[in-house]
Amino acid sequence: MIKGYKYNGHGDSGLFEWLLQRVSGVILIVVIAVHFFSMIKSGEWGLKSIVLGPLFALGIFHTLNGFKAITDDYVKSTIWRAIILAIYWIVGVTAAVLALKVVSGL
Amino acid sequence: MVEDNELNFTGVCKIKYKGCKMPRKDLVTYPKKVSYKKHTGMTAWLLHRISGVILGLYLLLHIFGKAGYADWFGALTGNAIARIIVLVAFVYHAFNGFRIVLIDFSNGAEKEVFSKQFMVVVLLTIVVTIIGAIPLFS
Structure with a gap:
């Protein structure tokens, strides 16, 4: 454990992504468990907006931020990193729009 | 001791003089190839x-x-x-x-x-x- 760590305000430090990855992960455990076990039964709770909303929003962020971390581990080229990040953004925005379509269609 | 602004971020001396040694011992550096141990x-x-x-x-x-x-x-x-x-x-x-x-x-x-x-x-x-x-x- 790092004691006495203080955020110094660097915009590009990755601290916000790191923190949001952990917060979203903990929330996702709850909503995915509710969705999964509810869908096995009647699906009543699993299809509510209060479950699907955070599941899609935080799920897409958590997924693509995780993919970005993997990319940063294995891709050295700055240009390729930017290209792959742009692809992640396109996939993420598309998935978010489709998720809204799915939720609104329920 | 070499000032920070006289070095680039890889720890390589930009200017040559007596106090600037390569590689710097006080910087954390990583080997080019990392071998992972089973852990x-x-x-x-x-x-x-x-x-x-x-x-x-x-x-x-x-x-x-x-x-x-x-x-x-x-x-x-x-x-x-x-x-x-x-x-x-x-x-x-x-x-x-x-x-x-x-x-x-x-x-x-x-x-x-x-x-x-x-x-x-x-x-x-x-x-x-x-x-x-x-x-x-x-």
């Missing part, structure tokens, strides 16, 4: 990454499938085996993610608890997967 943390990290990729792809394809753009995916994941794989991936990723939070914010990185916590994660993964799999097959 509990390595196993946990690898499984976390594999399960994360499975879950990530599942979530995205699930959304595309439900929106009507990947109907084949619903058929592919409709059987119990595929659901079990996703369940195992989710349960392990969740518990190991919680372990990572403990490493970051609590005493999870200490030697005496590190391996024990990983074993707890594995045990919980097995137990919860069995509990979750019962309704899938019943």
Whole structure:
């Protein structure tokens, strides 16, 4: 454990992504468990907006931020990193729009 | 001692004079090739990454499938085996993610608890997967 760590305000430090990855992960455990076990039964709770909303929003962020971390581990080229990040953004925005379509269609 | 502004960020001296030595001992440097040792943390990290990729792809394809753009995916994941794989991936990723939070914010990185916590994660993964799999097959 790092004691006495203080955020110094660097915009590009990755601290916000790191923190949001952990917060979203903990929330996702709850909503995915509710969705999964509810869908096995009647699906009543699993299809509510209060479950699907955070599941899609935080799920897409958590997924693509995780993919970005993997990319940063294995891709050295700055240009390729930017290209792959742009692809992640396109996939993420598309998935978010489709998720809204799915939720609104329920 | 060399001032920071006289060095670039790799620790290489930009100017040459008597006090500037290569390589600098006070900077953390990494070898070009890192050889990984077999370690509990390595196993946990690898499984976390594999399960994360499975879950990530599942979530995205699930959304595309439900929106009507990947109907084949619903058929592919409709059987119990595929659901079990996703369940195992989710349960392990969740518990190991919680372990990572403990490493970051609590005493999870200490030697005496590190391996024990990983074993707890594995045990919980097995137990919860069995509990979750019962309704899938019943």
